Amino acid sequence: xxxxxxxxxxxxxxxxxxxxxxxxxxxxxxxxxxxxxxxxxxxxxxxxxxxxxxxxxxxxxxxxxxxxxxxxxxxxxxxxxxxxxxxxxxxxxxxxxxxxxxxxxxxxxxxxxxxxxxxxxxxxxxxxxxxxxxxxxxxxxxxxxxxxxxxxxxxxxxxxxxxxxxxxxxxxxxxxxxxxxxxxxxxxxxxxxxxxxxxxxxxxxxxxxxxxxxxxxxxxxxxxxxxxxxxxxxxxxxxxxxxxxxxxx
Amino acid sequence: xxxxxxxxxxxxxxxxxxxxxxxxxxxxxxxxxxxxxxxxxxxxxxxxxxxxxxxxxxxxxxxxxxxxxxxxxxxxxxxxxxxxxxxxxxxxxxxxxxxxxxxxxxxxxxxxxxxxxxxxxxxxxxxxxxxxxxxxxxxxxxxxxxxxxxxxxxxxxxxxxxxxxxxxxxxxxxxxxxxxxxxxxxxxxxxxxxxxxxxxxxxxxxxxxxxxxxxxxxxxxxxxxxxx
Amino acid sequence: xxxxxxxxxxxxxxxxxxxxxxxxxxxxxxxxxxxxxxxxxxxxxxxxxxxxxxxxxxxxxxxxxxxxxxxxxxxxxxxxxxxxxxxxxxxxxxxxxxxxxxxxxxxxxxxxxxxxxxxxxxxxxxxxxxxxxxxxxxxxxxxxxxxxxxxxxxxxxxxxxxxxxxxxxxxxxxxxxxxxxxxxxxxxxxxxxxxxxxxxxxxxxxxxxxxxxxxxxxxxxxxxxxxxxxxxxxxxxxxxxxxxxxxxxxxxxxxxxxxxxxxxxxxxxxxxxxxxxxxxxxxxxxxxxxxxxxxxxxxxxxxxxxxxxxxxxxxxxxxxxxxxxxxxxxx
Numbered sequence: 001x002x003x004x005x006x007x008x009x010x011x012x013x014x015x016x017x018x019x020x021x022x023x024x025x026x027x028x029x030x031x032x033x034x035x036x037x038x039x040x041x042x043x044x045x046x047x048x049x050x051x052x053x054x055x056x057x058x059x060x061x062x063x064x065x066x067x068x069x070x071x072x073x074x075x076x077x078x079x080x081x082x083x084x085x086x087x088x089x090x091x092x093x094x095x096x097x098x099x100x101x102x103x104x105x106x107x108x109x110x111x112x113x114x115x116x117x118x119x120x121x122x123x124x125x126x127x128x129x130x131x132x133x134x135x136x137x138x139x140x141x142x143x144x145x146x147x148x149x150x151x152x153x154x155x156x157x158x159x160x161x162x163x164x165x166x167x168x169x170x171x172x173x174x175x176x177x178x179x180x181x182x183x184x185x186x187x188x189x190x191x192x193x194x195x196x197x198x199x200x201x202x203x204x205x206x207x208x209x210x211x212x213x214x215x216x217x218x219x220x221x222x223x224x225x226x227x228x229x230x231x232x233x234x235x236x237x238x239x240x241x242x243x244x245x246x247x248x249x
Numbered sequence: 250x251x252x253x254x255x256x257x258x259x260x261x262x263x264x265x266x267x268x269x270x271x272x273x274x275x276x277x278x279x280x281x282x283x284x285x286x287x288x289x290x291x292x293x294x295x296x297x298x299x300x301x302x303x304x305x306x307x308x309x310x311x312x313x314x315x316x317x318x319x320x321x322x323x324x325x326x327x328x329x330x331x332x333x334x335x336x337x338x339x340x341x342x343x344x345x346x347x348x349x350x351x352x353x354x355x356x357x358x359x360x361x362x363x364x365x366x367x368x369x370x371x372x373x374x375x376x377x378x379x380x381x382x383x384x385x386x387x388x389x390x391x392x393x394x395x396x397x398x399x400x401x402x403x404x405x406x407x408x409x410x411x412x413x414x415x416x417x418x419x420x421x422x423x424x425x426x427x428x429x430x431x432x433x434x435x436x437x438x439x440x441x442x443x444x445x446x447x448x449x450x451x452x453x454x455x456x457x458x459x460x461x462x463x464x465x466x467x468x469x470x471x472x473x474x475x476x477x
Numbered sequence: 478x479x480x481x482x483x484x485x486x487x488x489x490x491x492x493x494x495x496x497x498x499x500x501x502x503x504x505x506x507x508x509x510x511x512x513x514x515x516x517x518x519x520x521x522x523x524x525x526x527x528x529x530x531x532x533x534x535x536x537x538x539x540x541x542x543x544x545x546x547x548x549x550x551x552x553x554x555x556x557x558x559x560x561x562x563x564x565x566x567x568x569x570x571x572x573x574x575x576x577x578x579x580x581x582x583x584x585x586x587x588x589x590x591x592x593x594x595x596x597x598x599x600x601x602x603x604x605x606x607x608x609x610x611x612x613x614x615x616x617x618x619x620x621x622x623x624x625x626x627x628x629x630x631x632x633x634x635x636x637x638x639x640x641x642x643x644x645x646x647x648x649x650x651x652x653x654x655x656x657x658x659x660x661x662x663x664x665x666x667x668x669x670x671x672x673x674x675x676x677x678x679x680x681x682x683x684x685x686x687x688x689x690x691x692x693x694x695x696x697x698x699x700x701x702x703x704x705x706x707x708x709x710x711x712x713x714x715x716x717x718x719x720x721x722x723x724x725x726x727x728x729x730x731x732x733x734x735x736x737x738x739x740x741x742x743x744x745x746x747x748x749x750x751x752x753x754x755x756x757x758x759x760x761x762x763x764x765x766x767x768x769x770x771x772x773x774x775x776x777x778x779x780x781x782x783x784x785x786x787x788x789x790x791x792x793x794x795x796x797x798x799x800x801x802x803x804x805x806x807x808x
Contacts, residue, residue, distance in 0.1 A: 053371055080377035090372035094391045094471045104376035107386055136472040149372075156376055318781040319774045320739035322753060327774065330766045409635035413743070423637060430645060444646035448634045455633040 002065060004029045004191055005050070005160055010059035012045055019045050020056070021215030027160075027193065027208075032186040034202045034223065035195045037212035038238065043195040044087075046212065047162045050193070051082045064159055080108060083153030087165040089145040091137040097124060097148045098133040101155050109156070123151040127181050143174030147181055154185075161185070163194040199242050203227070211235050258439035262446050265429055272425035273450050275339070279421060280408045282343045287350025287407070294351060295358030300384065309355065316352035322413050324349055329417040338419040342411070350407050357399040361392040394471050401462040405455045412451075422447060504782075511779045518585040534582045540575055547571035573768045580759050580769065587752035588776065590669065594741040594751060598676035599684075599734060605677070606684035611714065613685065614692045624685070631682035637743050640675045644747040649674070672744040680737060687729025691722040724797055731788035735781050742777075752776060 003026040012020040019042040027033055035043050048054035050061055052068060052075050061068040068078050092100050098120050105116035124130050127147040137145055146166055153161060163182070167175045179201050186192055186205040194206070202209055202223045209226050211219040219226060219235050227243075230236045262269075297309045316324065325345040328334050335341045365388045373383035415424035426447040430440040497505075514537075522533040531537060550568035554561050612624040631639070643649050653659055653667040660666045695718050703713030745754035756773035760766045 051375060053375065076374075076377045076379050079375055082375075084372070084375040086368060086372060086375075088368055090366075090368035092369055092372070092387050094387075094394065103373075103386060104378070107382055108377040138472045152372075152376065314782075315778070318735075318739075318778040320742040320753065320777055322742045322745075323770060323774050323777060326757070327770045330760075331770050405633075412635040412637045415637075416746075423635070423641070427641070440648075441642075441646040444638065444642045448638050448642060451635055451638055452630065452633040456629075 002062075003027060004031075004064055005193070006060075006062040007046075007050070008060045008062075010046065010049055010056050010061065012042070012049060012054065012056045018215055020049070023059070023212070023215070023217055025210060025217055025220065027191060029159075029191055030189045031208060032190075032192045032206045033194065033208045033210060034206040035193065035210045035212060036197065036202075036238070036242070041212045042215055043212050044164050047084075047164050047193065047195060050160075050162060051079050051084055053084075076108075080104075080156055081159045083156060083158035083161045085146070085149050085153055085161070085163045085166050087168050089137070089142070089149045089169070091145050091148055091152075093137050096134050096136055097129060097140065097144075097151075100137070100148055101152045104152065104156050119155060120151075123155045124148070126154070127151045128177070141174060142170045143177045146170065146178045150178075150181055150185070159191065161190055161192045163192065163196065165195050165197075167196065167198060197242055197245075199239075211238070255438060258435065258442040261435045261439045262442045266446075268429070269422065269425055269447065269450065272420060272422035273454065275419065275421040276408065276411045276451075277454065279339065279342055279346065279411045279414065279419070280404070283346035283350055283407050283411070284404055286343060286347025287354045287403070290348065290351035291354025292358050294355035295362060296384075298355060298359045299362045313352045313355055316349050317356075321346070321349055321410050322416055325413060325417055338414065338417045341417060342414040342419050346407055346410060346414070349410075350403060353403055353406075354400070357396050357403065358392065360399070361395040362388060364395060365391045391471055394469050397462065397466040397469065401459060401466065404458055404462060408455055408458060409451065422450060508779070508783055508786075512783070515585055515588055518582060519589060522582065522586070536578045536581055538578055540578050543571055543575040543578065547575055573765075576763070576765055577768055577772060580772075583755045583759065584752060584773070584776065587750060587755035588780070590744075590749065590751040591738065591741045591780070593665070594669070594672055594676060594744055594749070595734070595737045597673050598680050598741075599730075599737055601673070601677045602680035602684050605681035606688050607719075609681065609685035610688035610692055613689050615710070615714065628682045628685055631679055632686070636675070636679050636740055637746065639679055640672065640743060640747050643675050644668070644671050668748045669744075672741075672747060672749045675747075676737060676741070676744075680733060683736075684730070684733055687726050687733065688722065691725035691729070692718065694725045695721045721797075724795060727788070727792045727795070731785060731792070734784050734788060738780055738784060739777065 005027040007026065008024050010020050010023045011018070019040075023042075023046060025033075035046070037043055045054055049056045050063075050068065056069065059069070063078065063081065066078065067073065091097075092103065095103065098117065101120040101123050102113075102116040105111040105119060106113060111119070121130060121133060124133050127150055129144060129147055129151070132140060132144060132148075137148070140148065150166075166182070167178050170178065175198070179198060182192070182194070182201065183205050194201070196202075206223050208220060209223045210217050211226070211232075213234060219231050226235065227239060230239060294309045294312065297306055298313075301309070325342060328345045329338065329341045334344055369387055369391075370383055373387040374380070378386065411421055412423040414421055415427065418424065426443050429435075430443040517537070521531060521537075547568050550564050550571055554565035554568055609624045609628060612620045613628070616624065649671045650667040653670045658664050659670070699717050699721065700710075700713050703717040704710070708716065741751055742753035744751050745757060748754075750758075752773060756769045760769040763769075
C-alpha cells in the first residue's frame with residue numbers, strides 16, 4: 001500500500017552548509033504531522049522541497065503516486081494539489097480577501113467568475129471571515145490575514161496542506177484563532193504537514209510528530225509518546241523548553 | 250541698460266498670448282506622445298531587465314546606458330540631422346524624447362517590479378500559477394501602482410525637456426517665445442516680459458500635471474496600512 | 478572557506494586590481510586613454526611655453542598620412558576586386574578620422590568648459606541647498622514657505638527657460654562685462670558666468686530636494702538624543718543629523734552630477750563655447766554631422782560613465798553600516 005506522501009532520502013545543501021542530509025518519512029491520507037526541531041535544522045527547506053519552491057539536490061518525493069521530483073514533472077500541476085500557508089502570510093496586497101481566494105480558481109483552474117466567487121465566499125465563511133471579504137490585507141489583522149491565506153490554499157482542493165510556521169509571526173492573542181481553524185481542518189480529514197512550535201496543537205490535533213535535527217529525522221512517533229518517553233536526550237530537552245515557553249508565556 | 254518694466258511691453262505680450270499658447274499646445278502634445286512612447290518601450294525593457302537574460306537583456310541594458318548617458322540635445326540633433334528619421338520636427342522630437350524617456354522609465358519599472366516582495370510571488374507559484382501568470386496577475390498590478398510617483402517625476406522632466414526641441418525648429422513654447430523676443434516688433438524692450446510669461450506658462454503646466462498625477466496616485470495606490 | 482582560511486584572507490589584503498574582468502580592464506584602459514589625452518591636450522595648450530609640444534589647436538597626430546591612407550583605400554575600392562567593399566569601408570573610416578583629428582583640440586577645450594560649468598555649479602549650489610533643505614525641514618512657517626516657493630518655481634520651469642531669463646531677459650552679461658577682469662587671462666567670459674549662475678540656481682533647488690528627503694530619512698530620535706546631551710538645535714543638526722543625511726543623499730548627488738554634465742550642453746544656446754557648442758559649430762560649417770555628433774555623443778558618454786564610477790566609489794568608501802543603502806559589514 002503506497003502512502004499519500006513519500007519522502008525518500010532528500011538531501012539539500014546551501015553552498016557548503018548541508019541542511020537536509022537524507023530525510024525519509026511518509027504520510028497517509030488524513031494524517032496530521034507536526035515537524036519540530038532547532039532553528040536552522042531545515043524544516044522550512046523540507047516543506048519547500050515538497051512543492052518545489054526549493055529544488056533538492058537528491059532524493060525523491062512522491063505525492064499520490066506522482067513523482068514530484070521527476071525532471072519532466074509539471075510543477076504547476078503539482079502545486080495545484082499542494083496548498084501552502086506561509087509564516088508571513090504573503091497575501092496579494094492589491095486584492096481583497098475574496099479576490100485573494102478566487103485568484104487561483106479563476107486564473108489557474110479557469111473556473112468562471114460567478115462560480116469562483118461562490119466557492120471563495122464559502123471558504124471565507126469556513127474560516128470565519130465572510131464579513132471581511134471585501135477588505136484588503138492591509139486592513140486585516142495578522143490572524144485574519146493568515147486565515148485568508150489558509151482559505152486561499154483550501155480553495156484549490158489540495159491533497160496535502162503544508163504549513164510553514166503559520167503562527168510564528170502573530171501576536172499571542174491572535175494565535176488562537178488560526179490554531180482553531182487548523183484544528184478544524186485536521187478534524188475534517190485534511191492531510192497536513194505542519195512546521196510549528198505550538199505544542200498545544202501538537203497534543204490536540206497531530207497524529208505524528210517528527211523531530212528534525214542535524215538534517216535528519218532523529219525521532220518520530222505519536223506526540224503523546226514523544227512527550228512522555230523521548231528516545232533522545234536532545235529531544236527531551238527541546239520539548240521541555242517548548243512546553244515551558246508555552247506555560248510561562 | 251535694461252529698460253525698466255513697461256506696461257506697453259506687457260500689452261505686447263498679451264497681444265501675442267495666442268501665439269504663445271499655441272506653442273504651449275505643441276508642448277503638451279509633444280509631452281504626451283513622448284511619455285506614451287517611453288512607456289510602451291520602457292515597461293517591456295524594465296521587465297526584461299528584471300526577468301530576462303542573455304543577449305536580449307544585454308541589449309536593453311546597453312540601450313539604457315546610451316540614452317541615459319548622452320544629453321537630450323545631442324539625441325534630438327542626432328535624430329534630426331544625422332539619422333534624419335523624419336522631415337517632421339514633431340515626429341523626430343517625439344522619437345528622441347520618447348526613447349530617452351523609455352531609458353529612464355525602464356529603470357522606474359525595474360525598481361517597482363523588484364520592490365514587490367518575493368513572498369507574494371512565491372505564494373502565487375504555490376497555488377499553481379506559472380511564472381508568467383504570477384508576474385501578470387500579482388507582480389505587475391502592484392508594480393504599476395507603485396510606479397506612479399516616479400512616473401509623475403518623469404512626466405514633468407519630459408515636459409520641461411520639450412523646450413530643447415527648439416534646436417530643431419519645432420514651434421513649441423520656447424521657440425515661439427524666442428521668435429517673439431528677437432522680432433523687432435517690440436523694439437527689443439519686451440524680452441524680459443516675454444521670457445517671464447513663458448516661464449509662467451511652463452510653471453502652470455508642470456503644476457497642473459503634478460496635481461493631476463497626485464490625484465491618480467491617491468486613487469490607485471494599493472491600500473497600505475499596518476500589517477503586510 | 479574554513480575559519481582559519483577566512484582569518485588568513487582578512488589579514489592579507491588583496492590589491493583592488495586583482496579579480497577584474499576583461500570588460501572592466503577594457504573600461505579602465507579606455508578611461509585612462511580618454512582622460513590622459515584630455516590632460517595632455519590641456520597642458521599642451523595652456524601651460525607649455527611656445528615651441529614645446531604642438532601648438533595650441535594643433536592636433537598631436539599629423540593628418541596628412543591619414544588622408545593619404547584614405548585616398549589609397551579609396552583607390553583600391555574603386556579598382557574593384559575582392560577587397561573592394563572592405564576597402565570602401567576603411568576609406569570612409571579613414572577619411573572621417575582625417576577630418577576628426579584636427580577637430581579634437583577644439584573639442585578638448587569644449588570639454589574643459591563643460592567640466593568647469595558642471596563642477597562650479599554643483600559646488601556653489603551645495604551650500605544654498607543646505608540652507609534651503611534645513612529651512613524646509615526645520616524652519617518656521619515663513620522661512621519654510623519661501624524655500625518651498627523657490628524650489629517649486631525653479632523645479633517647475635525648464636532649465637533652458639531659466640538660462641534665457643538670465644541671458645536675454647535680464648541681460649546679465651551687460652552687468653558682468655562691466656566687472657573688471659572678466660574675460661581676461663584665466664577668468665571666464667561673461668556668458669560663462671551667466672551660465673554658472675543659471676546652473677547654480679537650478680541645481681540648488683534639485684539638491685535641496687535630495688537633501689530634504691535625506692534629512693527626513695534620518696530617524697527623528699537622533700536629533701532628540703542630540704538635544705538630550707545638551708547640543709543646541711544647530712549643534713544637533715551640524716554634528717549628528719547632517720553627517721548622516723549626507724550618506725542618504727549620495728545617490729541623489731550622483732544623479733545631479735550626471736544631470737549637470739549632460740545639461741551643461743544647454744549653455745551652448747547662450748553662446749558658451751562648451752563641448753556641444755564646439756561640435757555643432759564644426760558640424761554646421763563642415764557639414765560633417767555624423768562624425769561630429771557621434772564623436773560628441775561618445776565624449777559625453779565617457780564623461781558620464783567616468784563620473785558614475787567615481788560616485789559609486791565615493792558611495793562605497795563613505796558607507797556606514799545601517800545608514801542609507803550601505804550593506805552591513807560582514808564580520
